[in-house]
Amino acid sequence: MANESETVSRRDLLSLVGSVAGSAAMYQAMTSLGFASETNYKGPIKLAGDTKGASVLVLGAGLAGMTAALELRAAGYKVQVLEFNTRPGGRNWSLRGGDSFTELGGATQTCGFEDGLYLNPGPWRIPYHHRALLDYCKRLGVALEPFIQLNHNALLHASTAFGGRPQRIRDIKTDFQGHVSELLAKTTQQGRLDEAVSTEDKEILLQALRSWGALDKNYAYQANLISADYRGYAKDPGGGLGAAPVAGEPIGLSDILKSRLWRYLQNFALHQFQTTMFQPVGGMDMIGKAFGREVGDLIRYDAKVTRIQQNDDGVTVTYVNSKTRSAPQIAKADWCVCTIPLSILSQIPIDVGPRMKAAIDAVPYASAVKIGLQFKRRFWEEDEAIYGGISYTDLPIRQISYPSSGFNRSGRGVLLGAYLYEGANAYEFTSMAPADRIARAVEFGSRIHPQYGAEFENGMAVAWHRVPFTLGCAGSWSEKTRAEHYDNLCQIDGRIVLAGEHASYIPAWQEGAILSALDAITRLHERVVRN
C-alpha cells in the first residue's frame, strides 16, 4: 500500500534531499526511511534439523502468517493458525460483485461490480524486485500479468494550473526534460561548466543532451518533428493525402515549473515503481487464496485473540469467536509466531519483556483510503486512448488508476477512483460515510474525466482506519522509532516472535511481510534445533 502521496510527505523530503545533497545522500535517506531496501530473498527457505516434535501457534492468516505456517509445517512442526477474519489473506484482499463489507461504525457496503471486475483495497501491485513474493506466486501457481504503472498517455493534473486542464504525462515529461537539456547545453557551451566537465566530456555531454532532451542541431528545444517524436504530435502521421504529421507546441518551462506537475514524474522513476510491475490475474487475493489452499486446514477462522501468555513450558493464547463472542477458548503450543498488526497487538495483554512491549506500542498506523468505481463503459480507453497506468492530481483523490487487464473490451470497467495515503484528506475521507466518499470521488474525478457524469454506476470505498481486522493501513515507522525500537520488535522474546510488514524495512508491502516471516521462523527454528 505504499503510495506516492503528493502532499508534504517523506517523498517530498526525499526529493529535497536528492536535489540538494545528490543521489548518494538520497539513497542513504531512503534506506533509513525504509523505502529503497532491496529484497534479501535467497530462494526457498531450508529449515534443516530435528524439530523434536515441537508445535507452533501462528497468529494471523495474512501473508506473513501463512508463509510461516506453510514453511514450518513443511519442516515438521505441528502448526495451528488463529485468524480473525472468515477468509485467508488479511490485507491481501479483493472485492467483487456480491461481496459485502461492514466497516467499523457499522456501515455495510454491498459490491455491485459486474462479474470479473474487482477492487484491491489493499496491496495492488508487485515490483519485479520483490523476489520472495514472486517466488511464492510461482510455487503456488498464481498467474501474473503486467501492472501498468507508467502510461505516457495518462494525465497529470493541477487544479490551479493550465486552467484546470489535465496534461499528458508524455508532454510534461518530454517538455521538462527538453527545456532542462537546453538550459544545460547553453551553460555548457558558454564554458560555465569548464571546471566540472573536461573538454573531451563537454562534446559528449552536448551530444547526450541533444539526444536525451530532443534538441535540434542548435541545441534548442522547440516545436518540430524532433520533439514531436517524443511528446507526440498535434496531428499524428497518417496515410494517403494530407497525412503529414504536425508538431505540437511545447509547454513553456516556467508553466511547467509553476504547475508543480514535475513532482509526479518521480512516481515512475522510484525503484519501487519501476517497470516491470505485476498483479495477479483476477485480483490480488488470488495470492491469499493460493496460500489458503495450502494451509487452510491449519486455520481456525473467526478467532479474535484476547490474551497471549507464555512461560517456560509454552505459549497459551486465549481467543473468542469474533462473530458470536463465545466463551473464551484456549490454544497452546511450544512457540508462537505472532503476525497481528501492532495496532491491535498493542491492545492485547501479552507476556513479553518491556523492550518488546515498548516496541509494540511505538508504531502509529497510517491512514489510507481506496475507492473503486464502476462505469458503463471503458471511456478512458475508448475516448482517450488511456490503457492502464495512473493519472495523478492535486485533488483530494490524488490518483486515478486505470485497470491493467481487459484492455480494449466493450462494456463495463472498474477503475481506482481515489487512493489517499496520509495527510488531512485521508482522515477526512475516512470520516465520511462510504456513500459520501464515493460521491466525492465521483465529483473530483469528473474534473479530470467529464465522462464520469454520464457513465458512473456504483462504487466501493474502503478506509483502512475503519477496517475491523487492522485498524489502519500499515505500520508507519520514523527514523527515530526504528532506531529505538525496531530490533527489539524483531528479537525473539522467550517463546514468541513477531512477523509482518511492520517487522520489515519494506513497510506496507507484501514482500516485507513474507521476508519478515521467513527471517522470524529461521531464527525460531535455529533456537529449537539448538536447544
Next chain:
Amino acid sequence: MPLRLIEPARWMTAGLMVMSLASSAAHADEEARSRPLASLSTGFRFTEQTGEDLFASACQGCHMPDGHGATGAGTYPSLSKDGNLEAGGYPVSVIVRGQKAMPPVGAMMSDDQVAAVVNYLRTHFGNQYNDAVTADDVKRVRP
C-alpha cells in the same frame, strides 16, 4: 443522503449517479450521524479551524461521529463521558504525540487547532470540563 454535501451545480448532470449511490447502501444511522464537511483540506495539514469541524474531519474517522468509538479485532476507545479528558494536558499530549497506533494527528494542525479540538471534545459527548486549554498549552507539549 450524500446529495446535501455537494454543491448542487455539480450534481445537475448526475441524476443517475445519485440513484446508484443510494442503492450502494451505507447504513442509514451512520449516514444520519455523519456530518459531512463543506470543503476539504487542500494540503497535508487540516484547514478546518473550529473544534467541531476538526472533530468531524480528523477524530470521527476512528472514534466515530457519536464519539463512542468502535470495536473489531481491536478497539477505538469511546470519548463519551471520558474521565481521561479531565486533565486537559492528556488529550493535548495524545493528539500531538500520538499514542500506540494512533497517529500524531496534531502534527497536521496548528497549536490553535489542537486547542480547539481538545476544547470541543472536553465540552461535548457528555464531557463537561470547562477549563479551556490554550495554544500555549499545546506548544509546550509538541515533540
